[in-house]
Amino acid sequence: xxxxxxxxxxxxxxxxxxxxxxxxxxxxxxxxxxxxxxxxxxxxxxxxxxxxxxxxxxxxxxxxxxxxxxxxxxxxxxxxxxxxxxxxxxxxxxxxxxxxxxxxxxxxxxxxxxxxxxxxxxxxxxxxxxxxxxxxxxxxxxxxxxxxxxxxxxxxxxxxxxxxxxxxxxxxxxxxxxxxxxxxxxxxxxxxxxxxxxxxxxxxxxxxxxxxxxxxxxxxxxxxxxxxxxxxxxxxxxxxxxxxxxxxxxxxxxxxxxxxxxxxxxxxxxxxxxxxxxxxxxxxxxxxxxxxxxxxxxxxxxxxxxxxxxxxxxxxxxxxxxxxxxxxxxxxxxxxxxxxxxxxxxxxxxxxxxxxxxxxxxxxxxxxxxxxxxxxxxxxxxxxxxxxxxxxxxxxxxxxxxxxxxxxxxxxxxxxxxxxxxxxxxxxxxxxxxxxxxxxxxxxxxxxxxxxxxxxxxxxxxxxxxxxxxxxxx
Amino acid sequence: xxxxxxxxxxxxxxxxxxxxxxxxxxxxxxxxxxxxxxxxxxxxxxxxxxxxxxxxxxxxxxxxxxxxxxxxxxxxxxxxxxxxxxxxxxxxxxxxxxxxxxxxxxxxxxxxxxxxxxxxxxxxxxxxxxxxxxxxxxxxxxxxxxxxxxxxxxxxxxxxxxxxxxxxxx
Numbered sequence: 136x137x138x139x140x141x142x143x144x145x146x147x148x149x150x151x152x153x154x155x156x157x158x159x160x161x162x163x164x165x166x167x168x169x170x171x172x173x174x175x176x177x178x179x180x181x182x183x184x185x186x187x188x189x190x191x192x193x194x195x196x197x198x199x200x201x202x203x204x205x206x207x208x209x210x211x212x213x214x215x216x217x218x219x220x221x222x223x224x225x226x227x228x229x230x231x232x233x234x235x236x237x238x239x240x241x242x243x244x245x246x247x248x249x250x251x252x253x254x255x256x257x258x259x260x261x262x263x264x265x266x267x268x269x270x271x272x273x274x275x276x277x278x279x280x281x282x283x284x285x286x287x288x289x290x291x292x293x294x295x296x297x298x299x300x301x302x303x304x305x306x307x308x309x310x311x312x313x314x315x316x317x318x319x320x321x322x323x324x325x326x327x328x329x330x331x332x333x334x335x336x337x338x339x340x341x342x343x344x345x346x347x348x349x350x351x352x353x354x355x356x357x358x359x360x361x362x363x364x365x366x367x368x369x370x371x372x373x374x375x376x377x378x379x380x381x382x383x384x385x386x387x388x389x390x391x392x393x394x395x396x397x398x399x400x401x402x403x404x405x406x407x408x409x410x411x412x413x414x415x416x417x418x419x420x421x422x423x424x425x426x427x428x429x430x431x432x433x434x435x436x437x438x439x440x441x442x443x444x445x446x447x448x449x450x451x452x453x454x455x456x457x458x459x460x461x462x463x464x465x466x467x468x469x470x471x472x473x474x475x476x477x478x479x480x481x482x483x484x485x486x487x488x489x490x491x492x493x494x495x496x497x498x499x500x501x502x503x504x505x506x507x508x509x510x511x512x513x514x515x516x517x518x519x520x521x522x523x524x525x526x527x528x529x530x531x532x533x534x535x536x537x538x539x540x541x542x543x544x545x546x547x548x549x550x551x552x553x554x555x556x557x558x559x560x561x562x563x564x565x566x567x568x569x570x571x572x573x574x575x576x577x578x579x580x581x582x583x584x585x586x587x588x589x590x591x592x593x594x595x596x597x598x599x600x601x602x603x604x605x606x607x608x609x
Numbered sequence: 610x611x612x613x614x615x616x617x618x619x620x621x622x623x624x625x626x627x628x629x630x631x632x633x634x635x636x637x638x639x640x641x642x643x644x645x646x647x648x649x650x651x652x653x654x655x656x657x658x659x660x661x662x663x664x665x666x667x668x669x670x671x672x673x674x675x676x677x678x679x680x681x682x683x684x685x686x687x688x689x690x691x692x693x694x695x696x697x698x699x700x701x702x703x704x705x706x707x708x709x710x711x712x713x714x715x716x717x718x719x720x721x722x723x724x725x726x727x728x729x730x731x732x733x734x735x736x737x738x739x740x741x742x743x744x745x746x747x748x749x750x751x752x753x754x755x756x757x758x759x760x761x762x763x764x765x766x767x768x769x770x771x772x773x774x775x776x777x778x779x
Contacts, residue, residue: 178745180745181623181745193623196621196622196623196666202666243669243670247670265705268705270725270726271725274725277725277726278726281670281671281673281674281722281726284669284670284671285671285674288671302650
């Protein structure tokens with residue numbers, strides 16, 4: 136039998152798409168699998184020459200799914216550039232908006248993207264392994280899931296005032312205060328949202344119990360873990376130091392995110408346009424790490440809300456004192472974070488300063504350089520601007536969450552392909568698992584553009600001479 | 610009773626032709642005598658209180674709730690060279706379509722969600738316009754700009770006549 140290469144690619148994407156190549160050995164086993172991702176450095180160039188106060192409006196257009204993360208990271212960078220730290224109320228309101236973003240994004244991912252895999256099974260027919268199939272299987276849950284996402288979106292809409300891009304955070308604060316009736320309107324739906332998240336957690340835990348064998352051989356590997364923490368190493372999504380732990384859970388660093396370049400470097404592989412960030416002191420690939428829900432729960436020692444903290448303790452027990460390293464537990468971690476975000480909404484809305492009108496610091500002490508860091512739903516998001524004295528942006532560096540997870544996603548794809556693909560006959564269930572390895576990370580491959588059409592997968596098997604010997608599209 | 614119609618454009622107005630739907634909606638607003646919005650974020654008015662124009666960056670699940678409140682929904686988007694037409698207007702139905710790696714939703718999937726969750730399925734139409742360039746620009750390429758005007762004419766003709774005609778313009 137000849138050696139062959141299988142390529143899995145969403146074929147209609149204009150830019151920023153991923154492609155999986157699975158190179159087979161002559162014996163019909165997987166030699167190596169690669170995940171290739173296009174990078175979108177173009178947006179950084181697009182921002183150069185703009186005014187720094189415009190950046191929170193421009194950068195959300197990078198992404199249709201997590202515009203709020205870019206909006207807030209950009210405003211934080213702007214605070215630094217202009218030397219105008221926001222008043223406490225502004226920080227609370229930004230954080231509230233961020234919780235809305237986490238709830239809607241995580242909620243959509245678990246119930247509408249990952250849910251069909253978990254509830255209907257990896258081997259289910261793709262025609263029903265989707266949210267419509269989920270709806271048929273559990274209509275009440277699906278309606279609740281849509282309402283959960285809507286709850287998060289309503290928080291964003293209440294503060295941002297627009298349906299497409301929020302116009303809310305500006306360097307120095309926010310341009311709208313919260314009214315008592317708006318606060319009460321958010322609170323009205325909070326309990327129902329928490330119940331939906333708890334229902335998701337029950338599903339996740341039940342599924343994990345029944346599928347322990349799959350979980351323990353599906354993309355299981357050690358890395359470091361990276362993310363933001365509170366001063367006492369609690370889960371933090373908006374503002375804090377970055378903590379980095381090693382594969383055993385030992386702290387390597389805890390640093391001010393402004394100094395990220397002292398700790399992170401980026402490796403280049405010939406087979407991917409997206410660079411591979413790693414911890415400088417350990418080098419590449421020893422210094423690779425994971426971000427996002429799994430990374431954050433591994434670096435956090437506690438969560439400052441009761442229900443989520445109780446769930447964290449259960450989650451931590453999986454690792455027996457070591458970090459949890461199973462890729463499929465990204466889903467579990469994501470739900471615990473969603474629970475934290477919902478509980479934290481209540482904490483923020485209960486703060487006596489939340490309704491204050493002191494939302495903007497108009498005194499500037501121009502610094503010219505600013506770094507804004509936030510824990511976006513998919514992981515640590517870094518905006519780094521250098522500006523001229525008139526506020527015009529000279530250079531922009533963006534490190535997006537999917538970039539941090541680049542190595543881990545590729546490793547997960549390789550691991551899953553080697554575990555599940557045996558022989559030249561590639562079955563649906565095998566491909567579903569390869570897809571699921573990527574999906575677990577909830578990558579943002581490129582929401583910047585799209586066009587009419589589905590995103591089918593193209594699977595090509597290629598012999599050593601480059602001849603396509605088999606093509607599967609679905 | 611006259612039908613309630615939603616004209617739902619989507620795309621990224623910062624990525625040149627990807628945002629063509631925004632330009633089409635502006636043209637339709639002008640053709641209906643509505644104030645033309647200055648930015649994609651600004652709300653667009655209603656015509657005769659029954660025809661609503663809405664622009665979003667991307668289709669998301671909760672839009673199915675909005676869709677379910679209309680009798681007819683016309684999605685407006687860009688298409689690439691894989692579709693051999695300058696402008697294509699077709700009727701579409703509810704059908705869930707997979708987007709394995711991303712949060713991308715198709716119009717057909719949105720109709721299916723409206724049907725499944727809210728038990729209402731408006732008639733669906735898709736008007737798509739060929740995009741030629743997807744750079745970081747806010748204006749359209751000359752070719753797509755020309756085609757967008759044909760799309761505006763087509764939509765206005767449909768609204769005025771009440772009859773949607775499947776059309777391909779090269």
